[in-house]
Amino acid sequence: MRISINVTDQSWPGALPDGLADVARRAEDAGADTLWLPDHLVQxxxxxxxxxxxxxxxxxxxxxxxxxxxxxxxxxxxxxxxxRTPALLVKAVTTLDVLSGGRAWFGVGAGHQAQEAADMGLDLPGTRARLDRLADVLRLARRMWAGDESPFTGSDGLRLERPRCRPAPATPGGPPVLVGGAGERRTLRLVAEHADACNVFDLPDDGATVRHKLAVLADHCADVGRDVATIDRTLSARLAPGTTADELAAKAETAAGWGITHLVLITPRPWDAGALAAVGGAVERVADA
Known part of the structure; x- marks a missing residue:
């Protein structure tokens, strides 16, 4: 079981660059696997x-x-x-992988924030078109990371004459791909076909929804001839203020029983030293277990 943090609340008091950098350093020292950021222009x-x-x-x-x-x-x-245009998105995550020495994840989904798109002038077509574009991005990323510069044709008139990715990613074959979303017909099928990880949400139903979604994913994997165990199954869960390391470790153990391999924590306020200390303690306890 891996434990990561998602920095959704970026409203630190004082200087934001220092607050963000301090959280990243503390998370690294605590043994967190990944620091995730939401990809939005507004909260x-x-x-x-x-x-x-x-x-x-x-x-x-x-x-x-x-x-x-x-x-x-x-x-x-x-x-x-x-x-972003597909090639720009692939280049952005590739650049991060190169400059971080192979530490990037490519987290991508179909998108759903209609108000954000309207407020900021972002492209957000209908659900089917968004899922088609997600499939395009996943196929294009693998092609570009493999060094395949042949013409690429996707949905809705998308065409790239010579997609190339130089410098190549530091991670052989490209960064691991996480597809967000748990739509049972198309999104989880795209996970089975193209991704290294999925992401589902922790709901107050004792894991019933999580277990169901993972069962659907396993069925899709069987259809495409893939072992579901090769997919990192991440769970986004909220870390309540005051949660202890023991309580968080118990949460991780419970999630593992549902089939989760990677816990991604979100806080209802900016990350601070106390919350990250709980993460560090839980990481140690999970490793000992």
Whole structure:
């Protein structure tokens, strides 16, 4: 079981660059596997108070963090496939992988924030078109990382005459790909076909939904001839203020019983030293177990 943090609330008091860098260093020292950032231009977490609306552009911020850390992995949770052109998105995550020495994740999904798209002038077509574009991005990324520069044709008139990716990613074959979303017909099928990881949400139903979604994923994997065990099964869960390391380790153990291999934690306020100390203690306890 791996434990990571997702920095959704970026409203630290005082200087934001120092707050973000301090969280990244503390998370790395605590043994967290990955630091994830949401890929939004405006705050998209509906549980946060209105005054907590700071939101950095993800890939610029991750590049900043790559220069201030040395071990922790870095990625978006997740990038909407439609907000950037496919080649630009692949180049952004490749650049992060190169500059971080092979520590990037490629977190990508179909996208769903209609108000953000309207407010900021971002492209957000209908559900089917977004899923088609997600499939395009996944296929194109593998092609570019393999050095295949032949013409690429995708959905809705997408055509690249000579897609190339130089420098090549530091990670052989490209960064691991996490597909966000748990749609049972298409999204989890795309995970089975193209991704290294999925992401599902922790709901207050004792893991019933999580177990069901993972069973659907296993069926898709069987259809395409893939072992579901090769997919990192991540769970996004909220870390309540005051949670102890023992309580968090118990949460990780429970999630492992549902089939989860990687716990991604979100806080209802900016990450601080106390929350990260609980993460560090839980990482140690999970490793000992």
């Amino acid at each position: 998209a977490d509906p549980t946060l108070p209105p005054e907590h609306d700071d939101q950095l552009e993800a890939y610029t911020a991750l590049g900043y963090l790559a220069a201030r850390t040395s071990r922790i992995r870095l990625g978006t949770m997740v990038s909407a496939a439609t907000f």
